[in-house]
Amino acid sequence: MNIGLTHFLILGAIVFCLGLYGIITRKNAIMVLMGLELVLNSANINFVAFAKYGGMNIDGQVAAIFVILLAACEAAVALAIILNIYQNYKHVNVDEIDKMKE
Amino acid sequence: MDLVTIIFYIFAAVIVISAAVVVFSKNIMYSAFSLLFTFFGVAAVYVLLNADFLALTQILIYIGGILVLIIFGVMLTTKITGVDIKTGITGKFQVGLTAFLAAVFFIVLAIMYSKVQWNVKSAKPLQDTITPIGHSLLTDYILAFEAASVVLLIAIIGAVMIARRKKS
Numbered sequence: 290m291n292i293g294l295t296h297f298l299i300l301g302a303i304v305f306c307l308g309l310y311g312i313i314t315r316k317n318a319i320m321v322l323m324g325l326e327l328v329l330n331s332a333n334i335n336f337v338a339f340a341k342y343g344g345m346n347i348d349g350q351v352a353a354i355f356v357i358l359l360a361a362c363e364a365a366v367a368l369a370i371i372l373n374i375y376q377n378y379k380h381v382n383v384d385e386i387d388k389m390k391e
Numbered sequence: 392m393d394l395v396t397i398i399f400y401i402f403a404a405v406i407v408i409s410a411a412v413v414v415f416s417k418n419i420m421y422s423a424f425s426l427l428f429t430f431f432g433v434a435a436v437y438v439l440l441n442a443d444f445l446a447l448t449q450i451l452i453y454i455g456g457i458l459v460l461i462i463f464g465v466m467l468t469t470k471i472t473g474v475d476i477k478t479g480i481t482g483k484f485q486v487g488l489t490a491f492l493a494a495v496f497f498i499v500l501a502i503m504y505s506k507v508q509w510n511v512k513s514a515k516p517l518q519d520t521i522t523p524i525g526h527s528l529l530t531d532y533i534l535a536f537e538a539a540s541v542v543l544l545i546a547i548i549g550a551v552m553i554a555r556r557k558k559s
Contacts, residue, residue: 292399294511295504297440300403302500304410304429306493313413313489318421319464323426327410329545330433333449341440347523350442351532354524357445357452358539362546364457368464369554374510375468376556 297338304331318371318381322364329360399439406432419469422461430454444520 304327311324333353340349375381409428416422430453437446528536 292396292439294509296399296403297436298504299501300436302497302504303407305500306497307407307410307414309496310489310493317419317470319461320422322464323413323422323461326426326453326461327413329455330429334433334493335443337437337440337442337445340442340466342511343509347520347527348531350445350520350524351527353442353444353445354448354528355532355535357448358543361452361456362542363503364460365546366553368412369481369550371464372467372554381468381502382477 294338294342297334297342301331301334301338304328304334316382316384318367318374318383322367322371322382325363326360329356332356395439399436402432402435402439405429406436419465423458423465426461427454428456430458442520444524 308324308327308331311327312321315321315324336349336353336356338349340346340353343349351385371381374386378386409425409432412425413422413429416425430449432452434446434449437443437449525551
């Protein structure tokens with residue numbers, strides 16, 4: 290059985306679901322960030338798979354480049370926010386940061 | 392089984408196993424280092440898909456940039472000497488519900504992917520991908536390219552502004 294489009298799409302789906310599980314179940318903000326990176330990578334696998342098999346040619350790869358760029362921006366800003374949270378709370382558990390609730 | 396099939400299954404196994412370690416590991420350092428293998432596996436999948444420039448970009452930016460940043464974040468926000476390096480998870484009920492929902496979502500996606508008749512067109516065989524990517528970045532995607540440069544600049548300034556220690 291040759292490797293086709295479906296194999297790559299299902300690989301992307303597995304990585305997406307693992308990332309989703311990590312985002313929702315973890316308390317540590319950095320773990321949430323890692324789950325987010327997994328989700329973005331799965332989206333990139335889909336883009337590049339369609340670039341090869343779906344006739345998108347180079348457009349899919351350009352879209353994947355923009356996704357990587359936004360992931361880099363997001364990681365930088367998110368880690369700055371996480372460091373700020375750590376200075377204020379001495380932990381980064383996202384479920385205990387509820388000062389605005391009161 | 393030709394060589395491409397074997398290579399695909401090897402790297403798919405690397406990606407899935409290391410992503411599972413990222414998600415299920417209790418030790419946050421193990422998660423961060425396991426993410427390294429996930430990114431390498433994804434880069435290998437890009438090479439299988441004829442995207443050599445993208446594979447190099449993946450290694451440079453994800454592994455050289457984002458992963459190092461994440462490891463810095465782990466080291467700066469956990470007490471290295473203490474036992475605080477483990478990360479908690481939410482309650483058992485939420486974990487079960489989330490696992491169930493993720494599994495259901497994956498099954499739905501897998502059924503959908505295998506049922507749909509994709510309009511598979513074999514792409515034009517590319518000699519290199521760098522030249523077409525450069526051409527399309529400066530012609531079709533010029534607006535997105537310029538916007539991306541502005542976004543990068545704003546992200547740098549914003550990250551520095553947010554992370555700076557306040558003068559008391």
